[in-house]
Amino acid sequence: MTQPPLPRRSLARTVVFGLGRALHFSWDILGVTLLMLVALLLLLGLGRRLFSRPDAALEQTHPYAAEPWSRRLESEFQASLRMQWESYTYWRRRAISGQFVNVDSLGHRRTIPAGPPNGARHVIFLGGSTLWGTGQRDAYTIPSLVAAQLGAQGLGDVRLENYGETGYVFTQEAIRLLLALRDGARPSLVVFYDGINDLFATAIDGRCGIPQNERRRAVEFAIGRFLNTRGWQELKDLLSTAWTRGVGGQTADMQPRAGVSQDSAGAIHAAQTLACYRATAELVEALAKLYGFQVLYVWQPMPATTTKPLTAYEAAVLARLEQGPLLPSVAASGRVAAGRVDSIMRSLVGTRFLNLTALFSGDSGSVWLDEIGHLTERANTRVAGALLPAILDALKQPVSR
Numbered sequence: 001m002t003q004p005p006l007p008r009r010s011l012a013r014t015v016v017f018g019l020g021r022a023l024h025f026s027w028d029i030l031g032v033t034l035l036m037l038v039a040l041l042l043l044l045g046l047g048r049r050l051f052s053r054p055d056a057a058l059e060q061t062h063p064y065a066a067e068p069w070s071r072r073l074e075s076e077f078q079a080s081l082r083m084q085w086e087s088y089t090y091w092r093r094r095a096i097s098g099q100f101v102n103v104d105s106l107g108h109r110r111t112i113p114a115g116p117p118n119g120a121r122h123v124i125f126l127g128g129s130t131l132w133g134t135g136q137r138d139a140y141t142i143p144s145l146v147a148a149q150l151g152a153q154g155l156g157d158v159r160l161e162n163y164g165e166t167g168y169v170f171t172q173e174a175i176r177l178l179l180a181l182r183d184g185a186r187p188s189l190v191v192f193y194d195g196i197n198d199l200f201a202t203a204i205d206g207r208c209g210i211p212q213n214e215r216r217r218a219v220e221f222a223i224g225r226f227l228n229t230r231g232w233q234e235l236k237d238l239l240s241t242a243w244t245r246g247v248g249g250q251t252a253d254m255q256p257r258a259g260v261s262q263d264s265a266g267a268i269h270a271a272q273t274l275a276c277y278r279a280t281a282e283l284v285e286a287l288a289k290l291y292g293f294q295v296l297y298v299w300q301p302m303p304a305t306t307t308k309p310l311t312a313y314e315a316a317v318l319a320r321l322e323q324g325p326l327l328p329s330v331a332a333s334g335r336v337a338a339g340r341v342d343s344i345m346r347s348l349v350g351t352r353f354l355n356l357t358a359l360f361s362g363d364s365g366s367v368w369l370d371e372i373g374h375l376t377e378r379a380n381t382r383v384a385g386a387l388l389p390a391i392l393d394a395l396k397q398p399v400s401r
Contacts, residue, residue, distance in 0.1 A: 266332025
């Protein structure tokens with residue numbers, strides 16, 4: 001039996017239908033463009049605050065000023081800042097191949113020497129940009145320097161991987177470890193290198209245990225909801241959030257409330273940060289017991305707590321710690337946290353917690369590259385040396401799976 005012919009659309013309806021589809025497509029293009037513009041502005045603002053060098057007058061005193069490779073390293077680092085969306089942890093670097101900066105398709109910074117791909121023991125390092133290696137060539141990141149020192153000890157069967165990523169806080173790193181375990185990774189040892197980013201995250205948002213600049217994710221979500229549902233309420237909420245809190249993350253929460261000193265606010269933020277730090281460590285400990293690996297927790301050295309004799313360059317860049325709405329709060333909380341973190345963590349994990357706050361006391365050489373806490377390659381060598389005994393001890397422990 002033949003089917004009856006479909007009714008023909010009138011010319012007017014066809015034109016209206018076509019215009020509607022064109023407008024729908026144009027709206028989507030406009031929305032994507034807006035979203036990309038907002039994201040670009042946010043990234044540029046973050047980059048200026050966190051990765052800018054001092055003014056030109058200080059360039060000649062920069063620790064790398066006389067190094068022939070410094071400009072190439074800076075260029076490759078800037079190229080590496082191209083991020084992509086990563087489920088659960090928000091972002092990670094795209095793959096990049098350079099002379100000094102290399103990141104594979106999984107977002108892992110190259111470790112030199114990495115060790116055999118099927119090494120008898122597997123060590124995973126997690127942390128933020130200081131662990132990833134901002135300001136260092138591939139061979140001078142903390143994992144690479146540890147790998148070299150393990151090789152010098154005759155341990156050539158250890159495979160080391162750098163899971164560090166710019167901006168990550170401890171909880172993001174724990175989630176990244178969880179995903180790696182889900183996908184089949186079976187490390188012998190996991191090393192967490194943290195402190196600065198967690199303090200920043202608490203200062204930015206006024207609460208601990210969340211990624212840095214979480215409010216930006218809320219703004220991005222609101223934009224997506226508006227574009228998807230064409231809802232005016234989403235647009236209203238977005239504009240209200242941007243107006244009252246600031247898209248760039250510079251909010252009133254970063255300043256102490258009336259009647260509360262900077263030191264008091266720092267003490268509150270430090271207590272919050274350390275509570276979340278320990279709670280996350282408890283979850284990691286449960287994973288370690290289940291999957292049979294050792295864990296080493298490291299509280300990193302910070303400019304706010306340094307007692308080293310400062311070079312002229314360091315004195316200039318660390319003077320920024322008392323400027324702006326954010327850095328003074330982080331400096332104050334960092335000083336408090338450094339004195340409390342030992343008792344909080346060692347009651348949980350004993351000697352598997354290392355506090356490197358005083359590592360550079362008395363060191364008159366170049367250590368700090370900026371007020372955020374990125375280190376020179378020479379300083380990273382000292383960090384790796386401080387970690388080595390604990391790593392060697394952990395690798396001697398039997399693996400139970």
